[in-house]
Amino acid sequence: MNPLTLLELLGQPEFQTGLAVGALALVAVLIVRKAGWLLAWGIGAIAALAWGGLLRWSEATPEWGLPVIVLTAVAAAVAFRVLMRHVPAWSAGLVFALWVLGVWGTVPDTERAAVVMGVTAAMLPALWPGLRVRVGWEGAAVAIGALGFVTVTDGAARTASMIGALGMVGMPVVAAIASRWLRRGQQLSAWWLVAAQVVHVIVSGRVAGQMSEPEGALIVVVLSALVTGAGLAWGVPGRHAPSSRR
Numbered sequence: 649m650n651p652l653t654l655l656e657l658l659g660q661p662e663f664q665t666g667l668a669v670g671a672l673a674l675v676a677v678l679i680v681r682k683a684g685w686l687l688a689w690g691i692g693a694i695a696a697l698a699w700g701g702l703l704r705w706s707e708a709t710p711e712w713g714l715p716v717i718v719l720t721a722v723a724a725a726v727a728f729r730v731l732m733r734h735v736p737a738w739s740a741g742l743v744f745a746l747w748v749l750g751v752w753g754t755v756p757d758t759e760r761a762a763v764v765m766g767v768t769a770a771m772l773p774a775l776w777p778g779l780r781v782r783v784g785w786e787g788a789a790v791a792i793g794a795l796g797f798v799t800v801t802d803g804a805a806r807t808a809s810m811i812g813a814l815g816m817v818g819m820p821v822v823a824a825i826a827s828r829w830l831r832r833g834q835q836l837s838a839w840w841l842v843a844a845q846v847v848h849v850i851v852s853g854r855v856a857g858q859m860s861e862p863e864g865a866l867i868v869v870v871l872s873a874l875v876t877g878a879g880l881a882w883g884v885p886g887r888h889a890p891s892s893r894r
C-alpha cells in the first residue's frame with residue numbers, strides 16, 4: 649500500500665465526512681461507555697454513509713451480497729465474543745480497525761471505504777488501553793454489517809476483491825475456534841493477535857483480493873486464515889490476563 653495514497657486520502661471529502669461523524673461517535677462512546685466502541689463505530693459509519701448520500705446499493709452489487717454480509721456479521725460477532733475472553737478488548741478493536749484498512753486497500757472503488765476510514769481514524773484514540781473504553785462484542789454485528797455493505801458495493805467491480813476483503817474476518821474466526829483447545833487459564837497474546845491480523849489482511853488484500861479468479865481468491869483466504877488463526881491459538885499463547893472491559 650503506497651503511503652502517498654494514504655496522504656491523498658486525508659484530502660478526500662468522503663474521508664473528511666467520516667472523520668467528522670467519527671469524532672462525534674468518539675465523544676459519545678467516551679461519555680456513554682456502556683454502549684461499546686464497535687457499536688458506536690457501526691452507528692457512526694452508517695450515519696456518515698447516509699450523510700454523504702452513499703447508503704445505497706451499487707447496480708453492480710451481486711445478488712448474493714446481502715446474505716453473505718449477514719453470515720459474515722454473525723460469524724464475526726460470535727468470533728469477537730470468544731476472542732474477548734482470551735485477549736484484552738482493545739486488541740480486538742485493533743483487529744477490526746486493521747480490517748477496515750484492508751477493505752480500503754483492496755476494493756477497486758473506494759468511495760464508501762474512504763468514509764469508514766475517516767470514522768476509524770477519528771475513533772482510534774478510544775482504543776488506548778488507559779482509557780478503558782468498553783469495546784463490546786455485541787456491536788460487532790452492526791459494525792461488520794456496515795463494513796460488509798461497504799465491501800460488496802465498493803468491491804462489486806472485482807469479485808475477488810470482495811472475497812479477499814470479506815475473508816479478512818477469517819483469522820479472528822479460526823483463532824476463536826482454535827482457542828477452545830487452550831489450557832484452562834491460558835490466554836492469547838494481544839500483540840500476536842494484532843500481528844496475525846496484519847499478516848492475514850496483507851495476504852487477503854494484496855494476494856487474494858487482486859486475483860482474477862474468485863475461486864483462487866477463496867482458496868488463498870482460507871489457507872491464510874487457517875495458518876494465521878490456528879497458529880496464533882496453538883503456537884503463541886500469552887500469559888497475561890485479558891482486560892475486564894469487554
